[in-house]
Amino acid sequence: MAGHLLLVDDEPGLREAVQAYLEDSGFTVNVASNAKVGWEMLEKQTPDLVISDIMMPEVDGYQFLQQMRDDVRFSRLPVVFLTARGMTKDRIEGYSAGVDAYLPKPFDPDELVAIVTNLMERKAAKSEGANADIADLASQVAEIRALLTNQPQFSIAANPVKIDFTPREQSVLDLVAEGLMNKEIARRLETSVRNVEKYVSRLFNKTDTNSRTELVRFALENGLTK
Known part of the structure; x- marks a missing residue:
């Protein structure tokens, strides 16, 4: 090769x-x-x-x-x-x-x-697998942006879940909720894509979600993001 x-x-x-x-x-x-x-x-x-x-x-x-x-x-x-x-x-x-x-x-x-x-x-x-992942990620980002467009439909739950995020986790969550992809978040926070992936994975674990769309929906419904 x-x-x-x-x-x-x-x-x-x-x-x-x-x-x-x-x-x-x-x-x-x-x-x-x-x-x-x-x-x-x-x-x-x-x-x-x-x-x-x-x-x-x-x-x-x-x-x-x-x-x-x-x-x-x-x-x-x-x-x-x-x-x-x-x-x-x-x-x-x-x-x-x-x-x-x-x-x-x-x-x-x-x-x-x-x-x-x-x-x-x-x-x-x-790289071949990443192309499929990027397509899936782009689809999730599109769904997130659609959620944000219709954000008024979300009301904070009567008993919202409270989760202690680190300052960096909160920053990543806020940027995910803006519909940014990992590369864009890394650039905004001046860190590596690998680090952003680690933070997103921690957010999934802490919120018991499996995708960016689920994460943003959960965050909106519980008042966890801006």
Whole structure:
């Protein structure tokens, strides 16, 4: 499976060798000598996958990964760590930070190609499923906006349910009730889509609802949103 990759590593020899092997395997590879340059390249062209070293000057791999995960544009971008640090606690730190795969140096380049190919195939499969999810989400948003258009029909229940939302949960609920999609909410709150999804999931759990339409209807009937 061909694809566009970004390789970030401050070791020239390894960077050139990995780039050559990946390109021989059919990938298009852009390279950066540090995370700062890597970020600039990300903003110019989003790759299909990022391969990054951990031990780099100024901005290390963990910081670079966090920067990607906090940006809605790159929050779902597959990331592979290449590193000389092979201790279990280091791998745990990488996975906790949101890395998709972790390959200690020295490594077999065929293994890297297999990891990259697998992650890109999974990304493609998720993308197909996401298209269906987006269509369903758009339908729910349309229903929410229809509910809001006819909002006067809703009256607060005689014994409204009282739920303690955190300030951020309340903000997300208010924006969902405005008919905004997750990407729009993330932009408004300056957070990642992944974080918004977590908050929406918590709202479903706290209100015992299963869709955005049910959530907004419940919130309107119980005076839980503006």
